[in-house]
Amino acid sequence: MTYQAVIGLEVHVQIRTASKMFTRVAAGYGEPENTLTDPVVLALPGALPVMNKAALDGVIKAGLMLGCRIAPVCKWDRKNYFYPDSPKNYQISQYDQPICLGGAVEIELPGPSRNVMGEHKRIPLTRIHLEEDVGKLTHGANDSLVDYNRAGTPLMEIVSEPAMHTADEAFAFLTALRIAMVQGGISDCDMEKGQLRCDANISIRPQGETRLGTKVELKNLNSISFVRDGIAHEIRRQIAVVEAGGAIVQETRQYDGEAGASSAMRSKEMAHDYRYFPDPDLMPVRVDEAWLEGIRATVPEAMFDRQRRYLADYQLPYSITSVLVPDRALGDYFEETARLGASPQAVGNWIANDLLRELAAARLPLAESKVRPAHLAELVRLVEGGVISTMIAREVFGAMFRTGDLPAAIVERQGLRQSSDTGELERWVADALAADPKAVAQFKAGNEKALNAIKGAVMKASKGKANPKLVDEIARRLIG
């Protein structure tokens, strides 16, 4: 029997705002415990929530980026449950009228190699709603401590349709979603800081069956690779249970990424009755067209749209585009350099290979690179104009990266201009031919590659300054 897994994800993403969801106190991470609090955060008697518009802007932007329908009215509900990390013992959330409905996340599955684009799919979304985050519990031997710094941070819950079938698809979904949220400036999505958290609903069914099987909710998938591993593990576990003649129990399980195992947390019988009702402390907020227009103007180009454009308009190889597009700033850097008249393919290569390597080695972010698009465009033009060879250009690039000087200045200062002086070139070639009669003989016997040894020797003698095209011509002439 073969089985098909059905996977839906619930992803929580914190929205990066200066202040919390319903009060003026700052939102943040890593501050001393319980310092980001006020009467509202601590749910003191008499405190009232007031909506932070920036949080609503964030979720609306996310919705627009993912093609959701934006509700005309933002309505708030209370989700009632007792837990010590929840100061009011209810969470302000959205129940029956989420701010965003529908939409989809475009994903790319792994291709046959990293040079070949994989299959693309659109994973439909059910909804996105806005709510407030809870505090953080630390359990000791005899007590538990609560830190309310996180409590009240704006949090989006993004719910996918049960439309994924493999752990790879779930991984691709989360990757694409994370990139979109980061590129939209909506969240930093740092999973270690809890800015992005993922739960998965997983069921299996015999291949060809259309009804859904009993689902298990998998929690605690707190890194992006744990999501893939945890889901793959759960699919295997469910198949093993069914193959052994057992039945899947509807329950919530917790995945332990270090151990690569999961354990049951609670069963359906222990499910909460959240007693949702409209929050009487908050008025519904009308979201009008002017508001949407203002946000729409800030929506960036989607990653895969940009990739398709790079492939079509710049004729870049897929492997280069897949380096450039996930980082919005890197793509912008590329486009700016190309706009300055440099060959897009050459620019793409320089960024994907040299620039990123140097940045990684120096542990610098792109924003701090001394090589700016104008520098790189000039370097590419120097190579294309035959002023310097590619080999010299690498050397120049290293100097540019260290000093921030313009490449032309470095070339002049260090005398790196490529030699096209025929007399000088003929002397270098003649010396090289004399020094390697074996290569000459092989070339004469029809081995084209043997000429490379001669050319290499010339480049070495000229310290890279010899014009390779002229060297080739002269060598053929002198041998012939």
Added chain:
Amino acid sequence: MSSAHLFSSVQELAAALAGGRLSSVELTQACLARIRSVEGRVRACNSFDEPGALAQARESDARRAAGRARGPLDGIPVGLKDVIAVQGQPLTCSSRMLANYVSPYDATVAAKLKAAGAILLGRLNLDEFAMGSSTENSAFGPTANPWDLTRVPGGSSGGAAAAVAAGELPLALGSDTGGSIRQPAALCGIVGLKPTYGLVSRYGLAAYASSLDQIGPMGRSVADVALLLGAIAGHDPRDSTSLRAEVPDYGAELAVRRGPWRLGVPREFFGAGLDPEVGAAVQSAIAFYRSRGCEIREVSLPLAAEYAIAVYYLIATAEASSNLARYDGVRYGHRSAAAKDAVDLYFQSRAEGFGEEVKRRIILGTHVLSSGYYDAYYLRAQKVRALIRQEFVRVFQDCDALLSPTSPTAAFRLGEKSADPLAMYLTDIYTISVNLAGLPALSVPCGFTSAGLPVGLQIIGQPFQEAGLLAVAAAYEQAHAWKDRHPSL
């Protein structure tokens, strides 16, 4: 200062302060002396901060001496129902749950009163978390009615009403969710106004039922109440349900608005259950308005009369069950010493910290919201609430204000209804629909029963028509001497 000032109007006190015939320290000391002399019998105050009040009074006197007095409330003591937060003062809600809780911040109304120079003196008793109609549900014991110490002062703002009636304080702030300002005002023979929902900020008011709660002024005259209302009304960015309404000078408006008015009398508010003596007093008030040229027309509010109490106890308890969830023993408030784990901490702390009526309403509200019952109870109650609101809108097409009894009876005896929650709930039958509709209403004294107990006339107005409402009440008040009678203590 002599005890002659005990029942002076705020205008008189302000004039005496402005004229240098009285200092705020003297006035505050007189209030403190009165509190000490009658509190043993009235028990209106949960606590009062004597050194703090005197320090505020000295500051007020210093401001005045420097020519920087802030207006008519500067130097005047005001008591607050013990559900309104004042920084550094206890905020008990008359509950064991908060018996030792001190608020670290000011309610917006407290901040406004401080800015006006008022002396925040006295935390006034109430039914625990404002749930009740007699102040008997206080964890710290009941307040007595100053007119008859064997009777209740009404509730839930019973401490505020009793303190003002007994001359302990010239003014107080109460809160009104289903009649909790107007009913005790009526039973204690003072004036109490529940503002339009959204006129006064709820920030810093410990919530009972958020969609119904309003803070409002209580005093011995319409003019005093108008003055206090002006000081606390207005939009507050900290309360999303606070509306951007114009705040007129209510006192000045009183002089301008003289009627005659078209006054509606809801027929259903004079039916079975209305005490004959109360009914007669209200009828004679209606006759007064007719004699002054007002057009009196009978109107009908069948839904309000029939369903208001049921709707109220569904919506208010639902909201309360959620609002009171924060009292869990984790961050502040009563924390059970017997708890074994986190869940047990909730159970034990709440079992020990809340009184019977609060528990009854939390359980009822939890049930109302629970899965499978929400549509039948909460959602349907909201629909009927909307219909009740429409019913008032329709009636107000032909009326400027409505007249009715505030309470079906005068003050009842302590313990008389405490064993029968339903009988207690019915005491709010004329006031509750006003909260459901979000309307402003006040209670003004309109006579006494043969037993010498005060009777209140309720006047209901249209949204944000407090100025008109106060003018209607003032017209009656000026022609009658009820406010010059005081309880003998």
